[in-house]
Amino acid sequence: MNLQHYKQDIADNGFSVISNIFSEEEIEKIGKVINQIDTSKETFRKSEDLFAIRQFLKEIPEVKDLVFNDNIKKIIKEVFGDQYFVVKSIYFDKPETSNWYVAYHQDLTISVDKKTVLENFGPWTTKQNQFAVQPPLDILENIYTIRIHLDDTDEQNGALKVVPTSHAKGIYRPETIDWNVETEHICNVEKGGIMIMKPLTLHGSNRTTNGKKRRVIHIEFSDQELPSEIQWSERESVL
Structure with missing residues (x-):
């Protein structure tokens, strides 16, 4: 897998799509682990339009080895850099009937x-006892986001x-x-x-119209240290 093309694509355009990173079997195993969890915790958000798990890798540590397969580790190392670590993870499930719509925005916190x-x-901002802040621009510019798709x-x-x-x-x-x-x-x-994707890339999504679900694991990576007064809430090394 030659990743230089994708690295350039992200630098130029702010995003890139890479196919066949997980096998059918690997996706099935990840889905199975997620389906077995206790969803009553307060980091889980449930509505008709969306099911989400914040701090996904912390809440479901047994999924970590499945998510960070050899392909993903190679991508982190060669596209981001070997100093990169996880700083945020969320699981989204947009059900088949979801009307969940997201307007254009940048990920600024x-x-x-x-x-x-x-x-x-x-x-x-504080959500469910979790703290988010907009940092200086150079910290945001260094972040990479990987979105793993469990469905077409x-x-x-x-x-x-x-x-x-x-x-x-x-x-x-x-x-503007x-x-x-x-x-x-x-x-x-x-x-x-x-x-x-780079978090400063403007992005959004439309409502589901074809009755098919969309499950995504969203993981953000940084190589930056924060001021000593605060720490990344989900800092985790994977390489």
């Missing part, structure tokens, strides 16, 4: 262990739509998108494939 006053860090995903069941090259424009407010100069790209991903 990181998850940390506590709230405190820090220069250039803010605003802060296209424009009919909520595939991500992105604005290519928007990751290189700093903080980009969605309401000039569609005369920007284009929209739909990221279709086959089951067992992944999408890699």
